[in-house]
Amino acid sequence: MIASNVTTFFLEMKSVHELNSKLLPDTLSVVECEEPQYQLNRFLYQLVGADWEWGDRDSWIDGQWQELVESDCHRTWVAYYRGSIAGYYELYRPDGVNTEILYFGLAPGAIGKGFGGPLLSHAIKSAWDWSGTQRVWVHTCTLDHPNALANYLARGFEIYREEVTPTGQESD
Numbered sequence: 001m002i003a004s005n006v007t008t009f010f011l012e013m014k015s016v017h018e019l020n021s022k023l024l025p026d027t028l029s030v031v032e033c034e035e036p037q038y039q040l041n042r043f044l045y046q047l048v049g050a051d052w053e054w055g056d057r058d059s060w061i062d063g064q065w066q067e068l069v070e071s072d073c074h075r076t077w078v079a080y081y082r083g084s085i086a087g088y089y090e091l092y093r094p095d096g097v098n099t100e101i102l103y104f105g106l107a108p109g110a111i112g113k114g115f116g117g118p119l120l121s122h123a124i125k126s127a128w129d130w131s132g133t134q135r136v137w138v139h140t141c142t143l144d145h146p147n148a149l150a151n152y153l154a155r156g157f158e159i160y161r162e163e164v165t166p167t168g169q170e171s172d
Contacts, residue, residue: 099133
């Protein structure tokens with residue numbers, strides 16, 4: 001039996017000047033969801049997260065989704081490529097100063113098209129443009145896309161904490 005572990009990386013950016021931005025390609029448009037729709041967030045979470053074992057919201061009921069998505073400290077953006085959803089991100093700032101990129105990712109059909117760096121740059125810029133933000137942070141883990149951590153580091157984030165969690169045991 002082999003025990004496997006998941007490493008979670010917590011990253012932060014303390015100044016907008018640390019952002020190493022990549023420009024959005026002309027074929028990618030990003031729109032903020034100014035009218036919150038928790039059903040859309042649930043769909044985006046499943047669309048983007050299914051392949052990466054996102055599961056922390058799987059048991060959420062409508063009221064939990066609605067409470068989060070309709071709160072003043074939560075914002076959502078959706079990226080479109082040729083009329084289809086290419087990815088999305090959620091920003092969350094319950095304390096008024098520390099903005100978390102709560103969820104970020106690409107739809108399965110958009111992976112490999114070079115959208116990750118530009119969309120992450122857009123997310124970071126949106127976080128810094130949110131009046132009052134003093135720090136932007138995010139976490140990722142070894143279950144995410146293999147390029148996720150490298151993308152965060154390339155955009156200017158720095159790791160400030162790592163956690164290793166056993167995921168169970170696998171039989172050979």
